[in-house]
């Protein structure tokens with residue numbers, strides 16, 4: 001080694017040596033989203049070692065480094081090496097960041113922080129997004145609009161990332177109790193460092209070791225905010241276009257930043273423009289404190305959010321965020337499809353009443369569309385089609401489907417492939433059931449309309465059915481149920497609309513309906529008889545990856561068919577209600593009036609520990625103001641694909657609890673679920689279970705807690721019916 005090697009170069013070599021020595025220690029994953037050096041794969045370390053060797057050999061040859069002779073073989077080395085420069089810990093995992101914005105943009109607003117005005121509608125926003133030169137947009141709210149501006153920042157970051165435009169962002173994340181703590185609030189300097197790293201990640205074509213040397217030098221030296229602003233400025237020279245979104249709410253001390261950051265960025269943008277006028281950097285700074293507009297600035301504009309308006313209609317009408325950016329503005333970009341397109345009227349309804357909704361031309365829906373085109377979505381007066389033969393006698397039917405609610409039966413009926421006249425089969429004496437008779441796929445089926453919910457009605461209906469249809473080999477109980485949400489991130493995490501299939505059934509008896517009502521104890525009475533051998537073998541096969549995938553594919557296909565129902569009202573009912581409406585509250589957090597002024601019997605009910613008034617029971621979470629920070633953060637909702645939401649459907653096989661009372665307590669739910677390993681609660685299975693081979697196929701329409709609403713019932717009924725048809729395809 002010679003003394004002519006510069007300080008910067010030595011620094012780089014030392015850094016490379018230090019980083020390449022890290023291989024052996026695998027550091028544990030942090031919940032903060034920060035990726036540490038030890039978590040990188042071997043590819044990174046060998047690339048660092050190669051680079052180090054290449055540079056060392058050059059220095060050995062000549063006594064002084066000729067850095068230009070070496071190029072980086074992978075441009076990501078630039079930001080990776082820089083982000084691990086001592087004394088810094090690492091970088092925020094881009095997937096983690098993306099998950100966060102997806103999660104935040106789906107967080108429901110606290111109803112008391114309702115919209116005063118629509119941020120997306122501000123003309124300054126359009127100008128900023130489409131600006132042909134570097135510019136800054138300040139979004140100034142107040143503490144009342146904290147959540148609103150925070151969610152907006154995440155929505156915007158998500159949109160820009162969706163369009164594949166380069167974006168760096170540090171957005172505010174509301175902290176939810178029970179969830180692992182986010183890495184915020186963090187030091188101002190650290191915020192700037194992460195922005196610099198993210199900006200570097202967008203640099204696609206730089207392989208210069210000289211640039212790396214400078215970056216390592218500046219990253220390892222930078223300490224103060226002023227230092228990091230300088231680093232950011234250097235990085236900006238390397239990019240051609242970049243969006244930056246910063247929510248100052250993530251700082252421990254945002255007051256100071258609100259005063260100074262706008263002008264700091266303004267100065268940087270001026271510097272960048274002077275040296276590389278082609279570069280376009282658009283910076284958005286969001287704060288709930290007054291933001292100072294730099295003096296003599298032409299490229300800085302500001303939106304001031306109006307005070308929130310708490311009119312409940314505004315809360316309800318909070319329109320779909322997907323529709324907000326005018327399409328003209330994004331031109332070359334690809335904005336996400338507005339969700340509304342899923343329910344648009346079919347174009348050629350008279351010619352082809354079904355399967356108009358083939359979203360994916362290459363997907364499974366299209367392959368099977370032709371052979372399924374004969375599905376008659378209308379119930380009345382249809383005739384037999386294709387291969388299925390109409391049975392001559394009632395005893396020839398082998399499958400009975402039981403539904404307790406009209407919406408459940410409607411969805412199943414819509415998937416009938418043929419309808420037979422019920423008067424062609426005379427009922428046995430004493431059979432009071434009403435049937436819908438027809439065929440699903442190659443099976444002739446009877447649909448038994450159970451007059452109401454509950455075990456005894458189901459048992460009676462089942463017994464009577466077997467007197468008329470004596471050849472029934474399999475009973476399917478199809479419909480909706482309350483789900484056990486399961487651990488976020490685990491295989492058993494269940495979202496609304498997921499389907500559960502019974503692998504066993506236990507009876508429960510809850511002595512109360514609502515938290516605080518009646519007695520507190522819930523008991524599980526007995527385990528019902530073991531699974532029938534044919535059903536249990538069928539489920540064993542269904543659990544294989546092959547058959548699960550087949551069932552999922554077919555379920556999606558039939559769900560598509562239902563969502564293309566010729567009746568517009570039905571189409572709307574079967575549309576996915578939106579993942580943001582799948583709200584899971586902490587089990588102990590009660591659905592009640594949260595303020596004295598709301599409640600007419602505060603002293604007796606809502607104001608007491610565990611007490612809830614009648615009026616609150618009848619109200620929805622929005623009008624009661626159940627707080628969004630009491631929501632449990634869910635892993636699958638964070639990873640939910642925005643388009644084709646129903647594609648995220650999951651089917652769970654496990655033990656169900658069956659009882660006569662609707663369960664409406666998160667605490668009871670979780671306790672029984674834990675003790676009995678239950679995945680869902682339903683009400684009719686116990687009536688059918690001991691009458692012969694039986695499967696319960698139900699879809700989760702609520703979380704079996706006090707916040708339940710009817711919003712998901714129709715969609716859930718549709719997924720259950722679709723899955724049932726998929727099951728029948730595999731049966732027998």
Ligand SMILES: [Zn+2]
Pocket residue numbers: 592593598599600601602605606612613614615616
């Ligand atoms: Zn009340």
Ligand SMILES: [Zn+2]
Pocket residue numbers: 590591592620621624626706707
């Ligand atoms: Zn609620």
